Amino acid sequence: MSRGLDGQHPDRLARAVLTWIADPGDAQLGAVLRHSSPAAVVTALTTGAPLGAGPAAALDRARLRWAARLGDAPTVATLEAWQRDGIRLVCPGDPEWPGQLEVLGAARPWGLWVRGQADLRFACLRSVSIVGTRAATGYGLHVTAELAAALAERGWTVVSGGAFGIDSQAHRGALAAEGVTVAVLPSGLDAPYPRGHHDLFEAAAAQGALVSEQPPGRAPTRPGFLVRNRLIAALSRGTVLAEAALRSGALNTARHARDQHRPLMAVPGPVTSMASAGCHLAIRDWGAVCVTGVHDVLACLSFSPGDLAAPSRGPVLPRDKLDPVTRSVLEALPARGGRGPARIAVSAGVDFDTVLRCLGQLAAGGFIERCERGWRVRRPADRKAG
Amino acid sequence: MSRGLDGQHPDRLARAVLTWIADPGDAQLGAVLRHSSPAAVVTALTTGAPLGAGPAAALDRARLRWAARLGDAPTVATLEAWQRDGIRLVCPGDPEWPGQLEVLGAARPWGLWVRGQADLRFACLRSVSIVGTRAATGYGLHVTAELAAALAERGWTVVSGGAFGIDSQAHRGALAAEGVTVAVLPSGLDAPYPRGHHDLFEAAAAQGALVSEQPPGRAPTRPGFLVRNRLIAALSRGTVLAEAALRSGALNTARHARDQHRPLMAVPGPVTSMASAGCHLAIRDWGAVCVTGVHDVLACLSFSPGDLAAPSRGPVLPRDKLDPVTRSVLEALPARGGRGPARIAVSAGVDFDTVLRCLGQLAAGGFIERCERGWRVRRPADRKAG
Numbered sequence: 166m167s168r169g170l171d172g173q174h175p176d177r178l179a180r181a182v183l184t185w186i187a188d189p190g191d192a193q194l195g196a197v198l199r200h201s202s203p204a205a206v207v208t209a210l211t212t213g214a215p216l217g218a219g220p221a222a223a224l225d226r227a228r229l230r231w232a233a234r235l236g237d238a239p240t241v242a243t244l245e246a247w248q249r250d251g252i253r254l255v256c257p258g259d260p261e262w263p264g265q266l267e268v269l270g271a272a273r274p275w276g277l278w279v280r281g282q283a284d285l286r287f288a289c290l291r292s293v294s295i296v297g298t299r300a301a302t303g304y305g306l307h308v309t310a311e312l313a314a315a316l317a318e319r320g321w322t323v324v325s326g327g328a329f330g331i332d333s334q335a336h337r338g339a340l341a342a343e344g345v346t347v348a349v350l351p352s353g354l355d356a357p358y359p360r361g362h363h364d365l366f367e368a369a370a371a372q373g374a375l376v377s378e379q380p381p382g383r384a385p386t387r388p389g390f391l392v393r394n395r396l397i398a399a400l401s402r403g404t405v406l407a408e409a410a411l412r413s414g415a416l417n418t419a420r421h422a423r424d425q426h427r428p429l430m431a432v433p434g435p436v437t438s439m440a441s442a443g444c445h446l447a448i449r450d451w452g453a454v455c456v457t458g459v460h461d462v463l464a465c466l467s468f469s470p471g472d473l474a475a476p477s478r479g480p481v482l483p484r485d486k487l488d489p490v491t492r493s494v495l496e497a498l499p500a501r502g503g504r505g506p507a508r509i510a511v512s513a514g515v516d517f518d519t520v521l522r523c524l525g526q527l528a529a530g531g532f533i534e535r536c537e538r539g540w541r542v543r544r545p546a547d548r549k550a551g
Numbered sequence: 552m553s554r555g556l557d558g559q560h561p562d563r564l565a566r567a568v569l570t571w572i573a574d575p576g577d578a579q580l581g582a583v584l585r586h587s588s589p590a591a592v593v594t595a596l597t598t599g600a601p602l603g604a605g606p607a608a609a610l611d612r613a614r615l616r617w618a619a620r621l622g623d624a625p626t627v628a629t630l631e632a633w634q635r636d637g638i639r640l641v642c643p644g645d646p647e648w649p650g651q652l653e654v655l656g657a658a659r660p661w662g663l664w665v666r667g668q669a670d671l672r673f674a675c676l677r678s679v680s681i682v683g684t685r686a687a688t689g690y691g692l693h694v695t696a697e698l699a700a701a702l703a704e705r706g707w708t709v710v711s712g713g714a715f716g717i718d719s720q721a722h723r724g725a726l727a728a729e730g731v732t733v734a735v736l737p738s739g740l741d742a743p744y745p746r747g748h749h750d751l752f753e754a755a756a757a758q759g760a761l762v763s764e765q766p767p768g769r770a771p772t773r774p775g776f777l778v779r780n781r782l783i784a785a786l787s788r789g790t791v792l793a794e795a796a797l798r799s800g801a802l803n804t805a806r807h808a809r810d811q812h813r814p815l816m817a818v819p820g821p822v823t824s825m826a827s828a829g830c831h832l833a834i835r836d837w838g839a840v841c842v843t844g845v846h847d848v849l850a851c852l853s854f855s856p857g858d859l860a861a862p863s864r865g866p867v868l869p870r871d872k873l874d875p876v877t878r879s880v881l882e883a884l885p886a887r888g889g890r891g892p893a894r895i896a897v898s899a900g901v902d903f904d905t906v907l908r909c910l911g912q913l914a915a916g917g918f919i920e921r922c923e924r925g926w927r928v929r930r931p932a933d934r935k936a937g
Contacts (some may be wrong), residue, residue, distance in 0.1 A: 308822055433819030433831060436694055436843035445819060448834060448841040455834040455841065456823035 177374075178278035179203035181244055181380065183310060185277065186210075186234040190392040193227035195271030204532045205277065210235060237261050247381050251370070252280045252354050258486065260526045263289045268399050268425045278478050280354045281347075281374030282403055282518075287343050287525035289400045292322035293462060296397060296424070297407040298330025298376040302440045305331055306407030308432055310338035313406065314452035315459035317344020322373065324349065324401045328392065331407045331415070333362055336369050344398065346373040349400065351385035351393045353377060358385045376400075394418040395425075401496055403428035403466050406457060409443030409528035416443050430456040484532070495532055495542075505537035565768065566662035569628055572596075572620040573661065579613035581657030582783040586664050589661065596621060607636035625766060632928040633767050638666045638740050646873065646912045649675045654785050654811045660764045666740045667733075667760030670709075670876035673911035674731050674759060675786045678708035679848060680808070682783060682801040683717025688826045691717055691794025694818055696724035698791065699879020708759065710735065710787045712779065717793045717801070719748055720796035722755055732759040735786065737771035737779045739763060744771045780804040781811075789814035789852050792841060795829030802829050809837055816849050818849075830935040854929070870918070876901055880909040881918055881928075889924030 180203045187194045197206055198217055206434040209216050210231055216224060229286045239247075244254065255261045255277045263286045266273050279285050291529035292314055295309060313335045314321045316466035325332040327348040327508045339346040354377050357366045366375055378396065379389065398404050404422035404427070407416040431453040434441025454465045487495065490513075498504055499513035504512075510520040524540055527533045530545035533540050566589045573580045582591055583602055592905050596618055603608060625633075630640065639662045642649045649672045652659050662873035665671050679702055681695060699721045701710045709725035711718040713734040726731040732753045740763050743752045752761055764782065765775065780803045784790050790808035792815070795801040808815040817839040820827030833839035838852045874879065876899075883898035884890055890898075896906040910926055913919045920929050 304823070333778060404712045432822055433827075433834070433841065435690060435821055436818055437690070441819075442843065445841050448819070449847065455831050457818065457828065457831045457835075461835065507932075 176203045177256055177276075178239075178241055178244065178256065179207040181254050182207050182235075182238045183275035184254075184278070184378060184380045185238045186231040188392070189274060189389065190272045190395070191227070192271070193223060194229070194231070194275070195273070196388035197224070198275075199271060206422075242469075244470045247278075247355075250280075250311060250355065251382075252272050252278055252381055255279050255285055258283075260491070260530060261286045263400055265289065265402075266396075266399050269395060272395065274396065276378075278354050278377045278380060279374050281344050281370035281373075282372065282522075283347070283374045284529060285347070285374050285376065285497045286529040288347055289324065290322060290346065290351055290529060292324050292401040293466070294324040294397045294401040294404040295331070295335035296325055296404065296409075296418045297335075297395075298409045298413040298415060298440060298443070299328055299330040299332075300410065300440065301330035301334065301408055302434075302438060304434060305432075305440060306334045309334040309407040309531040310341070312405065312432070312459055312462065313338025314342040314344070314464065317342035317346070319459065319463070319534075322347055322401075324397055326350070326418070327357065327359070327366065327369075327375075329359060329361070331409075333365055340368050340372055341419040343372070345470055346376050346455070347400065348373070349393060349397045350375055350377045351379070351389045353379045353381040353383040355381035355502065356384075374409075381396060390414060391417055395421040398422040398425055398427060401427070403430060403462070405462060406444050406453065408432065408434060408440050409447075410440050411446060413443050416447065419443075419447050419451065419453065423453075429432055430455045430462060430465055432456055487526075487530075490519060491523040491526055494520055495527055498533060498540060498542050500542065503536040505539035509540070560859060562589045563640065563642055563662075564625075564627055564630065565593040567640050568593050568621075568624045569661035570640075570664070570764060571765045572617040572623045574778070575660060575775065576658045576781070577613070578657070579609060580617070580661070583610070584661075590652075590671050620876060629912060633664075633741075636666075636741065636767075638664055638767055641665050641671055646670075646877070646916055651675070651788075652782075652785050654689060654719060655814075658781065660782065662764075663898065664740050664763045664766060665760050667756035668758065668908075669731050669733070669760045670908055670915060671718040671762065672913035672915040674708045674733055675710065676915060677706060678710050678733065678787040679852070680710040680783050680787040680790040680804065681717070681721035681793050682711055682780075682790065682795075682804045683721075684795045684799040684829070685714055685716035685718075686796065686824060686826065687716035687720065688793055688820075688824060690820060690824065691818075692720045692825060694748070694820075695720040695793040696727070698793065698845060698848065699724025699732075700728040700730070700819070703728035703732070705845065705849070708733055708787075710783055712736070712741065712783055712804070713752065713755075714747070715747075715750060715847070717744060717795075719751055721793070721934065722751055726751075726754050726758055734759075734761050735779060735783045736761055736763045737765070737775045739765045739767040740876075741767035742770075757783055773830050775802060776922050777803055781807040784808040784811055784813060787813070789816060791846070791848060792817040792833055792839065794818065794820060794826050795833075796826050797828045797832060799829050802833065805829075805833050805839065807836065809839075815839045816851055818842055873912075874903060875917075876935070877912055878908040881913055882907055884919060884928050886928065889922040889927040891925035895926070 191515040261284050265430050273353050317339040322345040323335050326452050336346045350357050354375050397418050398421035404437045406419045431444040432448040433455055448455050456462050493513045497509045506520050510517045534543050647670050703725040708731040710733045711720050711721040713736050722732045732755050736743050740761050748799050784807035785806050792805045817830040817833040834841050842848050879899045883895045892906050896903045898915050
């Protein structure tokens, strides 16, 4: 898959630079971006011009921090090299940008580095995060694999953090069911962490996507894990805590889901197992819904307000912002009734894989929808800007 | 223990007759008792006099039902014989009557048949019901025994239904910790059901009490089990569902606790165990609190409104209704400061066991309270009629 940088918004390179110079979730940068464009911020940092409103002293310290990394920040050439390695940058306003990340407010990622076949926005429209302890028991691993596979079989994407134990088992369960999985990683995507999951990550990229706020070359940091967790919760429609002890990092993800008012679920376990104590805590004290299987999870999600496909806020995607190939796929759909991907591929004159990717983008943008006979155009009255 | 019938309220024999002729929870009789005394009802049934207000047709059918059993209803001699066998009748207004049963409204028992050393009212002031499936797993039995023993060690009475599986394990756990346990049985107390628990019931009577709404001689019936369950929930300050499948009768007890607005708790288990599916249902759909041990249970109960010792309604127990022995024990307490049971026994001139029983009654009535140095008189400002 090749997506060039040419003709893209000038903020794209600036956002790549921001992911390089500022840590994910940096509150100072979030505040600055409320009033300035990414390009203006990078220009100001380069030229020493003022950065706009904000507490002066804190902003000065932040400038020093950011400027220290400016020297080896990525250039257009760097981005093109990464893109040749399959690592693309997805920015707010892009067709692939998941609109549900708006829940993060000023802590929204500057941009997301993505590797993999899936369209990130489309993959996460119907997605569930499954997270848990690294020190998983046989019980936790069993339950996680069953749940992830059952969700994948029903067309749900499984989001997790790629870690040892429950996280990787969730990815494996989805992959085993030939489903889509998204791994949100704490490291740069050139060397996904943990290294021991190399084969798993390759499979996830082939059937889904790897995502990171960190640019290539960046190793994971301890605070980075915690900041990453907010993204796992924000990408998905709900979070399931599959197995977690009282001090598990997965409880941090669960708290993010709760704070984001997304459905939080937890799988109970034997009260004699300390590995489930965090799940029981979440059920008892945090209002997590007690879920025992896929039906409970889907029932819980059906009560969540609205579909992530139709958030009330977020970037609008006009038809003329579609790339030419995607637009040709859209135009290959009949005015009435549905059509399957194979016939669309013939009509549009593009290959089958490209059709599937474009259909995902178009569905995410609210242009088309699935029907019994394949895909059809949504009528304007049904469509909500996404 | 011997408690004569002499000098008791004339309704006492009538209530014994009512337990004989009407099933527990009989809605028609409950309605009639709103306007008529038990003695008036029995007299009317015997003489054919009218029974007061109510839908005439339903009442006529009920009369036939009740009258059919009038022939061999208990007499004063029967009650005295049962009393010699250790089976006493506890009626509303008696010092031993648990005031919290008022929550049942018109479905309040006509009277309770009790066998055992404990004062029922006192025993149930700080009590927790632990109920569950007959088809218990090793996990459920283990958790139940641990929880019951931990509650008993902290001075809580464990209430359950005496059945195979979780119920009997709850009684055993309390007894093993030398605590008090109350078994609410679906049969007459001359032949407690199930028979296989004979030794357990003897131990429960020695350290606590057996309770039934059914008079001696009555075998358990299928509807009787369900009606009995409302009493398990109503007697205790909260109900814990320890292990229950989806069709377990224990879920019926749990629903009663919920409907009575008493704290309902459930112990989670492996989601792979169908024996815990009812617990998970209660947590997910009925608002049962997820409890993993004694600390969770006590924390949950501490949020429950008020102490069962001080219900806002219910029979008032005036000092002159105390029996002479109990009154002498009350008078043996000093006007100021506390005194231990041994010294009270000497002052009152009664044996030690009797002193313990009377102290329980007096505490239940709000006359006295425990203090560091034993027992002391509660000042009128502290006392609430109970």
